[in-house]
Amino acid sequence: MKINFKSENSNSHITPCLIVPCAESTKPANCAKELDDKLKGAISAAYKEKRFEGKANQTLLLNSLGLVKAQNVLLVGVGKEAEITGEKLRQAAGTAIKIAEKNNFKKVSLVSPNGAGSLDLKGSSNNQDPGTFYYAEGAFLSLYRFDSYKSENSEDTKIGEIIFLADKKDNLQSLKKATDKARKIADATFLARDLSNHPSNTATPTYLADTARKMSRKLGIVCKVLGEKEMKKLGMGSLLGVAKGSDEPPKLIVMEYFKGRNKRNPIAIVGKGVTFDTGGISLKPPANMDEMKMDMSGAAATIGAMQAIASLKLKVDVVGIVPATENMPGGSAIKPGDVLKSMSGKTIEVLNTDAEGRLILADALSYAVRYKPKAIIDLATLTGAVIHALGHHISAVISNNDELVSQLKQSGDATGEKIWQLPLLEEYEKAIKSGIADLKNIAGPGVGAGTITGGAFLKPFIGDYPWAHLDIAGTAWGEGKAYIPKGASGVGVRLLFDLIEKGI
Ligand code: BES
Ligand code: ZN
Ligand code: ZN
Numbered sequence: 001m002k003i004n005f006k007s008e009n010s011n012s013h014i015t016p017c018l019i020v021p022c023a024e025s026t027k028p029a030n031c032a033k034e035l036d037d038k039l040k041g042a043i044s045a046a047y048k049e050k051r052f053e054g055k056a057n058q059t060l061l062l063n064s065l066g067l068v069k070a071q072n073v074l075l076v077g078v079g080k081e082a083e084i085t086g087e088k089l090r091q092a093a094g095t096a097i098k099i100a101e102k103n104n105f106k107k108v109s110l111v112s113p114n115g116a117g118s119l120d121l122k123g124s125s126n127n128q129d130p131g132t133f134y135y136a137e138g139a140f141l142s143l144y145r146f147d148s149y150k151s152e153n154s155e156d157t158k159i160g161e162i163i164f165l166a167d168k169k170d171n172l173q174s175l176k177k178a179t180d181k182a183r184k185i186a187d188a189t190f191l192a193r194d195l196s197n198h199p200s201n202t203a204t205p206t207y208l209a210d211t212a213r214k215m216s217r218k219l220g221i222v223c224k225v226l227g228e229k230e231m232k233k234l235g236m237g238s239l240l241g242v243a244k245g246s247d248e249p250p251k252l253i254v255m256e257y258f259k260g261r262n263k264r265n266p267i268a269i270v271g272k273g274v275t276f277d278t279g280g281i282s283l284k285p286p287a288n289m290d291e292m293k294m295d296m297s298g299a300a301a302t303i304g305a306m307q308a309i310a311s312l313k314l315k316v317d318v319v320g321i322v323p324a325t326e327n328m329p330g331g332s333a334i335k336p337g338d339v340l341k342s343m344s345g346k347t348i349e350v351l352n353t354d355a356e357g358r359l360i361l362a363d364a365l366s367y368a369v370r371y372k373p374k375a376i377i378d379l380a381t382l383t384g385a386v387i388h389a390l391g392h393h394i395s396a397v398i399s400n401n402d403e404l405v406s407q408l409k410q411s412g413d414a415t416g417e418k419i420w421q422l423p424l425l426e427e428y429e430k431a432i433k434s435g436i437a438d439l440k441n442i443a444g445p446g447v448g449a450g451t452i453t454g455g456a457f458l459k460p461f462i463g464d465y466p467w468a469h470l471d472i473a474g475t476a477w478g479e480g481k482a483y484i485p486k487g488a489s490g491v492g493v494r495l496l497f498d499l500i501e502k503g504i
Contacts, residue, residue, distance in 0.1 A: 094483030245333025301492025
């Protein structure tokens, strides 16, 4: 897709489709006043007849009948001016792009929400032009398609060019900068979405490792991939235990990006990489089991976030760690009641082989601790229970550090990848103590709080380091919204990038 920039008055700009963001009001706001005059009051008529009032995600497509240079004008609402947020801008841009696509436009021009001079967004410290950044991010994110397995080329139904318009030459530079950043972040999110959308016969642990290696080589990240032998040497009996039921060799993928001042004590990101979760011997029921190809969405977010961080050249120390394996009921698979010895030395009684994410994370977290990290953030599609608790629009966080949670919350609000803290009560830490081993991998009947006990199981493996566990089982996959497609959302990439850019 081509991206171009022009500093030109939108009323004299030649384009098949001019997209104009409008704040909510009772008559055409500043953004569309001049346009309305030229269009002989077509916009004010729409306001009067309440066909369009600038409400969030409302749209109005008008043919200009040659009255302006743009053939068509697509107005998109961003809601009340005083209530405009980054998320509203992302959604408006995404909604408009989808409408343009449905109407077969191959080329669209976007009037920047700041360039229009009508929207005053109180920006974050990180972006010179936050309005344009959020708006462009929404536009790019909504252009995602997963068509790797379609025989027919769908290229001709896609938008091939986006032109960003600046009202003044002076604004062109900041417009380009904001757009470039949004594009790189969207690309990293697309990588994560692709990895989760690929079926498990493509996206194997080896495929994840190869993808991480390729991405790392391009961007100056040091990538190491540990195989079975090395994991055995490290005593990763918990990760290897899960891998035993599968013919696919497991991998531990490590991506080191040390571009900060310290070159040590990195932020560690750890992502669950179960490339298919059958449940193992505790086999899952067949309905919707196909969705378990996305059980590596924590891994996808980790690899995607590393790409975003490195491509935007953040001066930070970060290590991304991905334990990758299938969870299969093979002849050598672990069985309920088996006891595994983890890298930490702690023994684990496996009472349900479907609670495998925590088993592979245990060893990956022990590996992360070797870096003496500033903080550990793990992302995992860990429990179905989180969908009951929070649904598909917000991830759960369980943590031993309130400051880290508050930073994550801020980033969640800024990126639209919202999080909600669940309490890590001592009672639940006790509930995963085993009678015959140090820990058991499920709490057992009557305890409930499945998402919390999942987090409680991980805690013994992180020592005293600041740590946050994100359960993304509800948010990684869904029906989609304005700029998020059906299927994989790529959740976590933008959240982690924002958190690390702002600094922990
Ligand atoms: N991968 C699943 C969790 C999951 C469920 C992810 C739905 C995405 C959508 C996980 O490994 C799992 O099976 N968890 C069990 C835990 C239980 C056995 C304690 C669950 O949630 O049922
Ligand atoms: Zn499972
Ligand atoms: Zn799983």
